[in-house]
Amino acid sequence: MAGVTLDHVSKRYHTLTADGRPVTGLDDVSLHIADGEAVSVVGPSGCGKSTLLKVIAGLEMPDAGRVLFNDVDVTRWPAQARGVGMVFQDYALYPAREGEDNLSYYFEVRKRTEEEKVRRVREVATLMGIGFDLLLERQVDTLSGGEKQRVGIARCIVRDPNVFLMDEPISNLDAKLRERTRIEIKRLIKAFGITTVYVTHDQQEAVFMGDRIAVMRAGRIEQFGAFDDLYFSPANLFVATLIGTPPMSVLPAVRRAETLELAGASLPLPPDLAAELPAGPLRLGVRPEGWLLDPPGAALTLPIRHVERIYTERAAYAAGDLAGSPVHVLVPLDLPAQAALRIAPDWERSFFFAAEGEAALRVPGPPDLF
């Protein structure tokens, strides 16, 4: 097993995408993943997260920078020398072969003994759980998506990889199966304690899979940290709006002395907060749970567009628009039917960003639980 370090890695592509933009590579990416740690890489499509994975795997060579496995420089090593295992979004099982042949491919390629091959395949089949040996007897083309990915994962662990690389492994599965497979993968990652890099565009998945999460955009890592860091101390507006569902509401505001002018209302600011913020235009970010309902004193009026229930909790989101921006407010399920809500931001849980650009002026930081 190995810790993985990317040291100022850059990768540029010279090809263009279908719509004529250059393919995103990596732009001076540095990242350290500890031995046995599971890291999620999340970002919009085309942010370079798959490239990051391929550079770690050795499928792409970086133009600059180094890739280290446990302090060993593997930058110029070919993929097969690195001992990584990779799971692909489209499974990439060898066609016209049985599941078992897919697992033993590695041993055939490496000319290992028959005895070792059989033993490892059996071990992994036991690890993978009930019914897995039945999948091994079948042609891969007759397997369902979920079954294919189970074989794909087994193919990856059958040879004891140093690093586990997963490129959106469950995004081709339907919702129910995605849930199950996600838990299955998590269980395996925990059971083996293998260093894992898990690429996904789904932040929920990223939170579930990773001990830490790297948020990427346009070939750069915007922020790398635990979920609470990303959620409560986002490095910039991009991370703030990417993490969290429904997304944070971002409203243009102006600070004048001790008040914040916002969507036609004037809200008094606590003195310490007012001292911290620059005067003039800025942007206020509030997460759905960061609104106070029916506050005493000055408040905003949010016309309710619709209310959607959160199926995992006994609560709902009320959605509307303020100053042209969508706003979601966490409300109790027994909220009486009404046309508009009186709300005000809870200053303790509010984010402030510069009016131009993406710089964060003030973030609440992770809550102190103890």
Place this chain on the structure above:
Amino acid sequence: MAVTAPVAPPPVPTAEPAAAAPTAAAQPAVRRWQVWAFVLPAILFQFFWGWYPMLVAIFLSLTNAPIRGQVTFVGFNNYARLLADPLVAMSFRVTFVYAGLGILLTFGIPILIAILLMEMPPRLIRVMMLLWFVPLSGIASTIFWQYMYNEQFGILQFIATEVLGLPPRAFLSNERWVIFWLIFPGILMFGPGLYYMTSLQSIPRSYFEAAEIEGASFWRKIWTISLPRMRPIISMSLIFAIIGSMQEFAFPDLMTRGGPNGASRTVVMYMFDILNDGRYGDATALSVMLFAVIMVLVLVYRRLVTDDPDA
């Protein structure tokens, strides 16, 4: 896989009713009418240009098939006469060699070329696919090759004598080699190369990446990924190649007129000769024989190459 191409596909509409449970009572009559409306043109087409001529040919091959006058039933006399004709046997031999050698040389090599080309930069791949797709006039390229093979001033003769320093060769007038030289252009210009390249392009990159991580060599990747994924298209082109090459006519006819001494006269060319002699009964009998031979080949092929599990 359909052997004769334009057979209408009735199973598709008939599979429908099961899905339409709620309004099933009102539907069936309309459905049946619609099914026939869609299928009928294809059936009529296939009947008048496919089955009807075939049935008439089988009938005519058993008669004296005069242009005008009384049609007389002659039983298997036409066939007996053909079987006794040494030129028929020879033309079949030529056809088998032509088809066999042709498939051997023009079939495998483009697969290999396509696989190797896919390793090239994307721009070169596009140029190559374009070249393979450029519509070449059959007559024009035939005349071009006639010039290439010219024994006095052809380019190939120049290469053989001046560049390689070999003694001058006869090319198309050598009885032993004429078929090889007729097939040779096909190696360079065979069409399925384009199909191979598109089917190779449809293989997701991740398959090769997975194999690369496991340490598979270039050839192993081809053997375990490229070829299995190309199998359906290879199997389909092969059956068309068999059917097509057994009916070779235009190219050898223009290049050699069947010579020297009938060494490149295929069955269809001989059939054409018989037709020119006005022996219509014999010609149809020969065409029925060729049909039967091709049918047997296709059936054997279907038996040998079982349907792909993942086609």
